[in-house]
Amino acid sequence: MTPTDAIYVYGAVLKGTPADVFARVSGIDPATEIRLVEGGDVAAITSVVSLEEFGSQVLEAKLRDPDWLEQKVQAHNTVLAAALGETTVLPFRFGAIYNGEEHVRAMLSERAELAPALSRLNGALELGVKGFLDGAAVRDRLSRSRGIDSGDATGGRAYMERKRLEQQLDDDVRAFATSCAEASHERLSAAASEARANPPQYQSDAAREMLLNGAYLVRADREDDFRRTVQGLEERFGDDGVTYELTGPWPPYNFVDGEEAEAP
């Protein structure tokens, strides 16, 4: 290290983890290798970065460069993902930078919760599942199944009746979305060790309303079961206009602490 260098921390593993786990990946600066820095009962996954790239003055500008950020975010994940299936890894959020190894060791010793968090994760993977609803398709289906025609009946009474039916349909689509989201999350949670229902994100495409934004902590030997559960949901709800996107395995970013997230 030179005075213009700093230490980037990706996450933590248990003390005694062989450094070989990370031998095949390079650091967030591709010219550097990964080093484990031990402190307390854990070890930080680190590499050297230059303050010319990661110093506070330059970093703000760098973060606004999409190509730079994408590359660095990918690199951060690649390092942590090298541990998947090998050992338990506790991911840190992007951007933990220290002035030297002694500061990293001090942080590890102070953070008594890191070792229990690693024990809790116990080698598990994170899988992401998002569910999307084509609301218009559901509405059409419900409408057809009730024989509601959007015909040209005129007159106040027919108009009021149609308004009432339309309102009823809207309510039914909402009720379907809620029950589908709950049923999906429940079945996925049952196939996982822990589950988080993150808030659904707004979609600009109305035919793709997000109804589920879940993260699931899954033991490596149960990953296939979990994938089959997602397939089962597609079979169950696919005809109702619901699609699922499964991503991962990820390092367990959503499970770094034991708090239960809010309901879907």
Added chain:
Amino acid sequence: MSSASPALQQQVTLIELVDRVLNKGVTLTGDITLSVADVDLVYVGLRVLLASVGTLERLGGEPS
């Protein structure tokens, strides 16, 4: 699982990745702090996210 095209799938994964790496994981005192409007993060993608990356509070080195 999804019938999305490979290009779309790749896009989805990048969005998932950015959401996790920037928004989740253990946070430490002494980190840089990114304030990101969470709602905007995922559906609009990386470029808009960057427009909403706010202040960078301080660079670490002093965990205590």
